[in-house]
Amino acid sequence: MIKKHSTAHQLLTLLSDGGFHSGEDLGKTLKMTRSAIWKGIKQLESSDIIVESLSGKGYCIPNGLDLLEEAKIRNYLDANASKAIDEFVLLGSTESTNDFLLSQIDTTQPKTIACFAEQQTKGKGRRGRSWVSPFGNNIYHSLLWNFDKDPSELMGLSLAIAVASVRALNQYGIEDGLELKWPNDIFWKSHKLAGILIELIGQPHEGCEVVIGIGINTRLSEEQIDALNRPITSIEKITQEAANRNQLAGLLLNALVASLQEFEKHGLASFLKEWGALDMLRGKTLNLQTAKHSITGIMQGISEKGALLLLDKNGKVQPYLSGETTLEQKSP
Numbered sequence: 001m002i003k004k005h006s007t008a009h010q011l012l013t014l015l016s017d018g019g020f021h022s023g024e025d026l027g028k029t030l031k032m033t034r035s036a037i038w039k040g041i042k043q044l045e046s047s048d049i050i051v052e053s054l055s056g057k058g059y060c061i062p063n064g065l066d067l068l069e070e071a072k073i074r075n076y077l078d079a080n081a082s083k084a085i086d087e088f089v090l091l092g093s094t095e096s097t098n099d100f101l102l103s104q105i106d107t108t109q110p111k112t113i114a115c116f117a118e119q120q121t122k123g124k125g126r127r128g129r130s131w132v133s134p135f136g137n138n139i140y141h142s143l144l145w146n147f148d149k150d151p152s153e154l155m156g157l158s159l160a161i162a163v164a165s166v167r168a169l170n171q172y173g174i175e176d177g178l179e180l181k182w183p184n185d186i187f188w189k190s191h192k193l194a195g196i197l198i199e200l201i202g203q204p205h206e207g208c209e210v211v212i213g214i215g216i217n218t219r220l221s222e223e224q225i226d227a228l229n230r231p232i233t234s235i236e237k238i239t240q241e242a243a244n245r246n247q248l249a250g251l252l253l254n255a256l257v258a259s260l261q262e263f264e265k266h267g268l269a270s271f272l273k274e275w276g277a278l279d280m281l282r283g284k285t286l287n288l289q290t291a292k293h294s295i296t297g298i299m300q301g302i303s304e305k306g307a308l309l310l311l312d313k314n315g316k317v318q319p320y321l322s323g324e325t326t327l328e329q330k331s332p
């Protein structure tokens with residue numbers, strides 16, 4: 001784990017420009033011995049940061065790193081988001097930004113907290129899966145939001161958050177190719193770009209605290225993509241240029257805050273049209289795995305509440321509120 005102000009963290013800041021720095025120069029700048037520098041480099045490598053070392057030239061992080069900075073993220077915030085966020089937390093490394101915010105919940109003093117991390121050591125995906133979260137390369141964000149609503153009224157929130165994330169990506173300049181896979185996976189041309197994990201703590205009739213976790217791939221190496229063994233993409237693969245993570249983080253917060261306020265007033269209704277236009281499963285034959293059943297049918301879009309509508313083999317359209325979808329393979 002790379003702690004703020006540690007040797008490894010200071011080295012990261014110096015090497016983030018992507019250029020070569022000799023061990024001697026790094027030692028002079030940080031007032032440390034070359035062996036302390038070497039140990040720091042080893043710590044970076046053990047956190048999965050690729051450091052190239054060349055004799056005579058020194059150390060370099062190929063392509064550099066665009067580290068997150070609170071002031072830079074705040075620069076991209078609009079007045080509405082700045083006003084709504086009570087606390088801003090930027091972590092170097094944490095197990096999971098969702099878990100971090102879950103540990104901060106104080107129901108006697110509800111707060112809106114925005115959290116970003118450079119790395120997650122136990123990043124969580126949906127359905128108990130893990131979310132690969134290497135240092136400095138992607139967005140790992142969680143937002144703690146308090147709803148003055150019964151938890152049962154939050155059905156559909158995850159779909160609204162998916163639309164909000166697409167709005168942020170549009171603002172960032174990615175307009176074409178984005179798609180949504182029910183309930184809230186964000187794809188670009190059939191390759192997964194981002195995922196959402198919402199965790200909720202609430203009592204019936206008492207309002208609830210919601211932790212909205214979003215992971216966006218900004219840079220993944222070919223090795224990382226191969227290791228995941230699924231169709232995956234990243235912002236840099238799409239735009240073919242270095243990502244501006246601070247800008248993306250700021251735009252994401254703007255879109256999330258505005259969309260959460262919209263959801264508080266109108267529920268899912270004002271997101272349905274956009275969701276429908278991005279639906280990548282509509283008309284496709286798919287399998288839905290629920291806790292108890294496996295159902296095959298043709299996807300008919302979503303209901304007003306955000307349920308998946310499946311046309312079954314008896315010609316009936318049934319709504320499903322949860323489950324995991326997989327596309328049926330076409331026979332050759």
Ligand code: BTN
Pocket residue numbers: 095096097098099120122123124125126127129131139140141142185194195196197213214215216
């Ligand atoms: C998925 O598609 O399976 C959901 C992935 C959600 C990942 C994000 S990264 C920030 C937040 N913290 C976590 O541990 N998970 C979410």
